[in-house]
Amino acid sequence: AQRVTQPEKLLSVFKGAPVELKCNYSYSGSPELFWYVQYSRQRLQLLLRHISRESIKGFTADLNKGETSFHLKKPFAQEEDSAMYYCALVYSGNTGKLIFGQGTTLQVKP
C-alpha cells in the first residue's frame, strides 16, 4: 500500500539555521510528491511540488527515487517558517487522492 512517512513530529531550530524536514514514501510506481504547509490559524496550502522543481519561500525539495525520499530543505530558517508541514503523494494514474504523512511541526526559535 502507498504510504508517506514523516519521522519527526517536531523539529526545533534557531533562526538562521538550516532546516531539513524528512519525508519517505513507499510506492513502486512513479508518484507525484507535494509539500503542504499550514500556518497557525490558516488553511492547508500547497508549498511546492516536485515536478515544478522550483523554490518557494526559500524551500526546495528533490525527489530521490532510489531512496524514495522527498525531503524539504531551507538553508536559513526564518521565524515565519514556523508551521505544520505535510508531505503528500498522488500515485501515477490517479488524480486528486492525496496520501498524506502525519506531519512535522517546524518551530523556529529567535
Added chain:
Amino acid sequence: DAGVTQSPTHLIKTRGQQVTLRCSPKSGHDTVSWYQQALGQGPQFIFQYYEEEERQRGNFPDRFSGHQFPNYSSELNVNALLLGDSALYLCASSTQGARAAFFGQGTRLTVV
C-alpha cells in the same frame, strides 16, 4: 475569489446522530474531495466527486456518503455518528485531472 469555503466551522453532535457538512469549491474548480483529519494525524482521503458522481473512495465505511450538486458544491453526510468520528473535516477542490488541490478551512466535528 473566496477560495474553498466550508460550513459550519464547528459542530457538536451526539452519538448516533447524523451530520451534514457543506463545501463550495474555488471558482473554476469542478472536482471536490473530502478528507478527515484526526488530532495529530495527517488528512485521510474519504472520497472525491466529479460530475455529481463519486469517483474514488478511501477506506471509510458506508456511513460516510456525499453528494455533488450541479454548481459543483458538495455535501458530506455521516450517519450513526461514533465518538471516533470526531475530527477536522477538510474539503479540497481542483479541476479534473489536476493533482494539486486547494483546501478549505475545515469543519471541526465533535461527537459527544
